[in-house]
Amino acid sequence: MVSVIIFSKDRPLQLEGYLTSLMFYSGIREENIHILYTSIPGISYEILVEKYKRINWINESSYSADLNRLIRASENYIMFGCDDVFFIETMNINHAFEALEQDKSIFSFHLRLGLNIENRPQLEQHPKYLKWNWTQTNSMHWNYPWEVSAAIYRKSDVLSIIDRIDFSLMKSPNYFEDLIVKGVREREIAIQPNLASFYKGKALTLTVNRVQEDYKNPFDQTDSTSVEDLYNEYLANKFLDWRKFENSLNTYIHVNSSYFSLTNEDPANYKRPTAILAEHEQEANLKLLEMGFCLKWIIFRNRLTRRLIRLVNLISPSLLLEIRRIRKKIREIR
Amino acid sequence: MNIYIKTFNRPFYLERCIRSVLFNVRNYDKIIILDDGTKEEYKHKLIQLFPEISWVANSDGGKYDLIRSGNSKRAKELYGDPASFWLREISKDPNDYFLLIEDDTWFVHMIDLKDFESVLVNENSVICKLFWGEYNPLEEDKYIVRKYKLWNDLFIHRINPPIQSVEDAYKIYIVAMAIFRKDYYENALKKVNHFADETTQITESLDYYHRKPEVSYCKTSERFIYQGWATSVRHDDAITIDVGINSFDFVDILNDAWFSGALDVMANYPYDFNMDYLVNLFKGYKLSAEKLKVYVDWRTTPQLNPTTLYYN
Numbered sequence: 001m002v003s004v005i006i007f008s009k010d011r012p013l014q015l016e017g018y019l020t021s022l023m024f025y026s027g028i029r030e031e032n033i034h035i036l037y038t039s040i041p042g043i044s045y046e047i048l049v050e051k052y053k054r055i056n057w058i059n060e061s062s063y064s065a066d067l068n069r070l071i072r073a074s075e076n077y078i079m080f081g082c083d084d085v086f087f088i089e090t091m092n093i094n095h096a097f098e099a100l101e102q103d104k105s106i107f108s109f110h111l112r113l114g115l116n117i118e119n120r121p122q123l124e125q126h127p128k129y130l131k132w133n134w135t136q137t138n139s140m141h142w143n144y145p146w147e148v149s150a151a152i153y154r155k156s157d158v159l160s161i162i163d164r165i166d167f168s169l170m171k172s173p174n175y176f177e178d179l180i181v182k183g184v185r186e187r188e189i190a191i192q193p194n195l196a197s198f199y200k201g202k203a204l205t206l207t208v209n210r211v212q213e214d215y216k217n218p219f220d221q222t223d224s225t226s227v228e229d230l231y232n233e234y235l236a237n238k239f240l241d242w243r244k245f246e247n248s249l250n251t252y253i254h255v256n257s258s259y260f261s262l263t264n265e266d267p268a269n270y271k272r273p274t275a276i277l278a279e280h281e282q283e284a285n286l287k288l289l290e291m292g293f294c295l296k297w298i299i300f301r302n303r304l305t306r307r308l309i310r311l312v313n314l315i316s317p318s319l320l321l322e323i324r325r326i327r328k329k330i331r332e333i334r
Numbered sequence: 335m336n337i338y339i340k341t342f343n344r345p346f347y348l349e350r351c352i353r354s355v356l357f358n359v360r361n362y363d364k365i366i367i368l369d370d371g372t373k374e375e376y377k378h379k380l381i382q383l384f385p386e387i388s389w390v391a392n393s394d395g396g397k398y399d400l401i402r403s404g405n406s407k408r409a410k411e412l413y414g415d416p417a418s419f420w421l422r423e424i425s426k427d428p429n430d431y432f433l434l435i436e437d438d439t440w441f442v443h444m445i446d447l448k449d450f451e452s453v454l455v456n457e458n459s460v461i462c463k464l465f466w467g468e469y470n471p472l473e474e475d476k477y478i479v480r481k482y483k484l485w486n487d488l489f490i491h492r493i494n495p496p497i498q499s500v501e502d503a504y505k506i507y508i509v510a511m512a513i514f515r516k517d518y519y520e521n522a523l524k525k526v527n528h529f530a531d532e533t534t535q536i537t538e539s540l541d542y543y544h545r546k547p548e549v550s551y552c553k554t555s556e557r558f559i560y561q562g563w564a565t566s567v568r569h570d571d572a573i574t575i576d577v578g579i580n581s582f583d584f585v586d587i588l589n590d591a592w593f594s595g596a597l598d599v600m601a602n603y604p605y606d607f608n609m610d611y612l613v614n615l616f617k618g619y620k621l622s623a624e625k626l627k628v629y630v631d632w633r634t635t636p637q638l639n640p641t642t643l644y645y646n
Contacts, residue, residue: 001353001354001357001600001603002357027358027360027444027485027486029357031356032357075600076598076600076601076603090485090486090487091486092443092444092486092487092488093444094358094442094443094444094604097603097604098442098604098605101602101603101604101605102605272446272485273485274448274449274452274485275449275450275452275453275482275483275484275485275490276482276483277480277481277482277483278480278481278482278483278489279480279481
């Protein structure tokens, strides 16, 4: 089955957001999760280690050696994750395994990509997933076959890659991602030509801080979201409010602080919705339609251009989310 | 709700089955293995791997040896028929509903049994099938009367198919890979004297259908369970004998490979072990080319093996 290997540095609050949203939306349990973490003095993961006891917690001593061991002990599929990611909607993770097992030309299954993400290449639409050739596109993210934020790989493929490189060079997740991508681009590492994703992106990367200086990844500094600020919130029993952004229509895989929110409610206690009679759900959908004529007109007439989506997203991601829900319901009702 | 897994000396499949349950199934009380004759050393290894699982044995490894040496009659005299064992154990279950699966099957979707139970109670339903053979959506989707949406975007369908013949009764019954209401299952098995006797089970279900018009029947929108065909559980039937295949040879190799750690039980999940994987394994055991050919033919030729591979 799957081993989820998550990297975390100095971000216990965001890591908990990753964990709780992953388990809530995918059904994956603690037993399948391994966390390789490290922190600066003054930041501790002890509360999480105590709270999620069935997770395999590894306090990093040597990133490359620890990761190497974890990979070799993994299940047949490996999902890599980083603590700046959270999940935004339900996914049937077994469909990803099915795609990887059924189609050996697919190298990896990417959970942040989907039709909502801009600059789409030519996509093959299969009933349960999208497939594309990453070698034939220049579109950012779509031509990036190896990432360790939210993607699933076959263990056999990962092993064949790490056996061909000097693994001791891997000092952090950034190196683990970057050096392998370079190897692939320079054709030192051969991989399959296709990638896959669900129809809609299931996760996004919240770029509100940075925990390393080797790679100058840009991030949004408009709010008080430094690792120290968030650690204080974490100690004050605050949680990342990922559910506020459920079903969001982000158009980029990296999002800014408009997708950042905290809550006092512990997401570990969230219960998944129980089975609902489909016709009741439709009635509820019809009620949703009782709203402003203008918005309805825009939605019905499908006047939401990409530019307008971006604008609405800037003003209010939750409004965009509402529009998406309604469009989905309209399609179902029709 | 309890989960029952029927098994007969196929630990390589049973471990895969259990792993898939642990990964995919939520909100159950106990996993109970109904073991009709797994060899002791295999059983011990499985118990070590999964100490949290309950194990009820009808017989020891001696039953397998008797059947393997052609003494099925003696095995039945000594140990009885597995069907009566299954019925006896399931009758003790204190709950109204239970999930029953076989060792060569595995879950391919996440399933919350509390969700299922609430729907079945609400619909006064006696079965929810999680697996089936052929399905013609154009014909059979007409008989869906209600749909329940589950958290992972799959559905439970309440169905009301026209049941006119014994053949039709397969739409509302299956020997395992389903959630059963206890009285429905007990009724189907009460007259069964041979574990492979499906006709009696189907006939009894048909009778139940006519006697109890107030109950309903359910199935899922997709198969939640897949079944494997690496070996046949039947060692005395036409499937294996007619094509000259001795399934014991293959069962023994796979069990041995599993016991020594040479077999990856999750290989090719969510699909069955693929042919290349098995053939390589058999070659490692120096199985003759002739025997290998018979096996490959049996597994890939629908005329020889009516339980074709498309179920996965």
